[in-house]
Amino acid sequence: MLKSMVRFTVLASGSRGNSAVVSGGRTRILVDAGLSCRELFRRMRLAGEDPETLDAILVTHEHQDHVNGLAVTARKLGIPVYFTEGTHRAWMRWLTPRRQMTYNQWLEQCRKQAEARQAEADAAAGEGEADETDGAAEPVTGEPVTAELAAVEAGAETAAGAAEGALTRASAGKDPTSLPAVEYFAAGVPFHIGDVAVSPFTIPHDAVDPVGFVLQAEGVRMGFATDLGYVPPNVKAQLKGLDLLLIESNHDLEMLRDGPYPWSVKQRVLSRVGHLSNDAAGEFLETEYDGQAAYVILAHLSESNNHPELARVTAERALNGRASLLANSLLLAAQHEPLLPIDF
Ligand SMILES: [Zn+2]
Ligand SMILES: [Zn+2]
Numbered sequence: 041m042l043k044s045m046v047r048f049t050v051l052a053s054g055s056r057g058n059s060a061v062v063s064g065g066r067t068r069i070l071v072d073a074g075l076s077c078r079e080l081f082r083r084m085r086l087a088g089e090d091p092e093t094l095d096a097i098l099v100t101h102e103h104q105d106h107v108n109g110l111a112v113t114a115r116k117l118g119i120p121v122y123f124t125e126g127t128h129r130a131w132m133r134w135l136t137p138r139r140q141m142t143y144n145q146w147l148e149q150c151r152k153q154a155e156a157r158q159a160e161a162d163a164a165a166g167e168g169e170a171d172e173t174d175g176a177a178e179p180v181t182g183e184p185v186t187a188e189l190a191a192v193e194a195g196a197e198t199a200a201g202a203a204e205g206a207l208t209r210a211s212a213g214k215d216p217t218s219l220p221a222v223e224y225f226a227a228g229v230p231f232h233i234g235d236v237a238v239s240p241f242t243i244p245h246d247a248v249d250p251v252g253f254v255l256q257a258e259g260v261r262m263g264f265a266t267d268l269g270y271v272p273p274n275v276k277a278q279l280k281g282l283d284l285l286l287i288e289s290n291h292d293l294e295m296l297r298d299g300p301y302p303w304s305v306k307q308r309v310l311s312r313v314g315h316l317s318n319d320a321a322g323e324f325l326e327t328e329y330d331g332q333a334a335y336v337i338l339a340h341l342s343e344s345n346n347h348p349e350l351a352r353v354t355a356e357r358a359l360n361g362r363a364s365l366l367a368n369s370l371l372l373a374a375q376h377e378p379l380l381p382i383d384f
Contacts, residue, residue: 046384053373064257065235077112101250120221126249243268289338290315291345322358
């Protein structure tokens with residue numbers, strides 16, 4: 041049987057969770073892990089992918105809709121996570137927040153930490169320490185917290201609510217930041233994960249060190265560009281000669297202006313380090329994009345401030361203006377179900 045060499049599968053896309061699987065040669069990479077581990081595995085199987093065959097997780101930035109299931113997934117599969125150092129640090133800070141507390145709360149925390157250390161020491165004295173630690177931590181860290189998701193949808197990805205949830209989980213007694221292996225990369229410095237070449241590039245977004253990627257395998261080039269306030273020259277330069285382009289089409293400007301978000305959150309989404317509007321994505325597709333990709337996937341659509349048909353029409357109009365375009369099969373990534381796998 042002929043086996044496809046390069047495959048691209050969007051598992052989820054939107055402010056409640058982002059993740060995709062890229063297979064090239066003998067290598068399979070999960071790009072972001074914004075759903076719970078359980079849900080990621082469910083969707084992979086639904087798409088015909090075997091989670092056990094993943095080799096690595098690649099992270100764009102530390103916002104919760106990109107890392108929600110990260111630690112549990114990495115621990116369960118025993119695979120390395122690739123971050124920039126800044127993103128790794130920010131992610132660890134998010135999972136172990138410091139906050140003001142009363143003396144009694146502090147005493148209580150010390151007591152719990154001492155108990156946890158003792159429990160861990162007892163477990164280590166037994167057998168199979170690593171497995172037990174991860175197994176016990178899993179149900180606690182694996183579940184999305186409703187309040188956090190609400191905060192994410194509101195755009196307040198670093199809100200106090202999220203920190204609160206993380207604290208609850210941190211105090212469960214395990215180190216929520218422990219990973220089987222961490223590999224650092226830097227924006228602008230290409231590297232390899234197995235058979236896949238990775239080119240990370242800086243994007244303008246309100247995270248510590250956010251990046252987009254161009255992944256290349258077997259000569260197939262796939263670009264990731266979501267979570268960016270606008271398309272700066274360095275991103276335009278990267279998104280050339282692609283076979284597949286995943287680009288953000290986050291909101292309709294009028295829907296956002298008239299929509300339910302508080303003014304401060306609207307300002308954040310609209311800012312130069314927020315999210316790309318349908319119009320901004322359309323402008324990029326019409327004026328800067330080289331029209332070479334066989335697939336253009338609109339991604340990270342807001343559920344509150346966009347409608348899939350608005351995003352699609354804007355992008356179609358922009359692409360139709362390009363008379364030379366033959367390819368450009370236009371797809372919309374969804375929040376609640378995976379896209380059909382794309383084979384090259
Ligand atoms: Zn983000
Ligand atoms: Zn996001």
